[in-house]
Amino acid sequence: MVDMDKIVSLCKRRGFIFQSSEIYGGTGSCWDYGPLGVELKNNVKRLWWRDSAQARSDMVGLDASILMHPRVWRASGHLDHFTDPMVDCRACKRRFRADKIDEEEWVHYCEATKGNKFMIPGGEACKHCHHLRSLCPACGKGELTEPRQFNLMFKTFMGPVEDDAAVTYLRPETAQGIFVNFDNVLQSMRMKLPFGIAQIGKAFRNEITPGNFTFRTREFEQMEIEFFVMPGTDEEWHQRWIDERFAWYQRYGIRKENIRLREHEKDELAFYAKRCVDVEYLFPMGWSELEGIANRTDYDLKQHSHFSGKTLDYFDDESKQRFVPYVIEPSAGADRSALAFLVDAYHEEEVRGEKRVVLRFHAELAPLKIAVLPLLKKNDRIVETAKKLTADLRRRWHAVYDDTASIGRLYRRQDEVGTPFCVTVDVQTVGDDKAAADEKVTIRDRDTMEQVRVPIGNLDTVMAELMAGHWSAVAGQHGIVKNSSGVSEVRLKTTNDGRG
Numbered sequence: 001m002v003d004m005d006k007i008v009s010l011c012k013r014r015g016f017i018f019q020s021s022e023i024y025g026g027t028g029s030c031w032d033y034g035p036l037g038v039e040l041k042n043n044v045k046r047l048w049w050r051d052s053a054q055a056r057s058d059m060v061g062l063d064a065s066i067l068m069h070p071r072v073w074r075a076s077g078h079l080d081h082f083t084d085p086m087v088d089c090r091a092c093k094r095r096f097r098a099d100k101i102d103e104e105e106w107v108h109y110c111e112a113t114k115g116n117k118f119m120i121p122g123g124e125a126c127k128h129c130h131h132l133r134s135l136c137p138a139c140g141k142g143e144l145t146e147p148r149q150f151n152l153m154f155k156t157f158m159g160p161v162e163d164d165a166a167v168t169y170l171r172p173e174t175a176q177g178i179f180v181n182f183d184n185v186l187q188s189m190r191m192k193l194p195f196g197i198a199q200i201g202k203a204f205r206n207e208i209t210p211g212n213f214t215f216r217t218r219e220f221e222q223m224e225i226e227f228f229v230m231p232g233t234d235e236e237w238h239q240r241w242i243d244e245r246f247a248w249y250q251r252y253g254i255r256k257e258n259i260r261l262r263e264h265e266k267d268e269l270a271f272y273a274k275r276c277v278d279v280e281y282l283f284p285m286g287w288s289e290l291e292g293i294a295n296r297t298d299y300d301l302k303q304h305s306h307f308s309g310k311t312l313d314y315f316d317d318e319s320k321q322r323f324v325p326y327v328i329e330p331s332a333g334a335d336r337s338a339l340a341f342l343v344d345a346y347h348e349e350e351v352r353g354e355k356r357v358v359l360r361f362h363a364e365l366a367p368l369k370i371a372v373l374p375l376l377k378k379n380d381r382i383v384e385t386a387k388k389l390t391a392d393l394r395r396r397w398h399a400v401y402d403d404t405a406s407i408g409r410l411y412r413r414q415d416e417v418g419t420p421f422c423v424t425v426d427v428q429t430v431g432d433d434k435a436a437a438d439e440k441v442t443i444r445d446r447d448t449m450e451q452v453r454v455p456i457g458n459l460d461t462v463m464a465e466l467m468a469g470h471w472s473a474v475a476g477q478h479g480i481v482k483n484s485s486g487v488s489e490v491r492l493k494t495t496n497d498g499r500g
């Protein structure tokens, strides 16, 4: 299995993800998406939006503001219940989650050995004095406070005065923006049940123990759907959404052995939830949640109706009945999805005795789609043609031009960031004293490293075919050619498919 350090290092080296405020020493658990990372994440969001909001006649979109009326969080239960029990060290002032503190390695000054310092694994007793941890695990000296409830919402002030009346919160989830707009959407769009509202946006949680790269962060982006249904049809719709979302990740390349569904136990469920199923991915740190799909019943709409005094219900023309719809909530993380696609795409192979790192992204997810590479950068006609081709291709796809290394190295660079296709321009393309131009270019496939030679005039059509995943059809039509650089790139064996 690829370890997270390799992914973190590739992400930094190749411009996917940087630590936030790095020149100041970094900010805890905040990450910045670099030039290739923003393309990847935007592609994840675009595909989700296209498939969830645009391709379905029973869905519409929304973009609610991050700051909301403080009473929203009273109604949703976040003010009272979105808390973790925390203890503080009276000496070093560090803060720990009371329910997780015994999982941490602890510092111990042992009286049985003249006060020597030991590091003892979480939950274990000292081998010398047989005592369990009672003091602060970090400094080993401070007494801990009694547990206190610590709210995970980021508090801030709206307007120029910092007093209690101005307190508001950065939203801890995008879902509430959908619930409070239920009636606006219903009326303005004349929606009929069942229908859903999709939203992508930032949410904020002051997590005490963030970590695992972009998996758990304090600022993150959600892709959420609230799907409103008639009570009684909720269980069937819930199952449909579980199947749909589970298939979605695999449609864009997640291998089926690395993804699974996990049913929540009864004691994990929120008191109002009927059922919840997680889509889990096998990350380097183990199986972890990518998306939660919950049947939230009519709880949220009823809460907002109660706290706002506004009726939030639905009149069914056929049955002449008025009721509060049930809601199915597929709630996915954009950052987690991008990370899962990245980890799943990562492969190490051996090619001609050398290691090749390749990100096998689905073409729709790849940050760059095409790299145009001149075989000889000192040949003006080759360079000019390659640059013109890049400009033409850019009108439709994200294409780049690169002539800063030898062709073999340029291929490796593109493999490492997952560019599905490289187009090379060589002497035959532009012609010379001995031979006339054939006006063809070579297209190289990232995964097979096979090459086809196609007329420049057909490049747009061929590329569209290739982006749709039809390499073997195109190769069958045009025939595989030997590498134009004279180098044969035969893959010897896969040393690490990223999963072991």
Ligand SMILES: [Zn+2]
Pocket: 089, 090, 091, 092, 093, 094, 136, 137, 138, 139, 140, 141, 142
């Ligand atoms: Zn301490």
Ligand SMILES: [Zn+2]
Pocket: 108, 109, 110, 111, 112, 126, 127, 128, 129, 130, 131
């Ligand atoms: Zn001891």
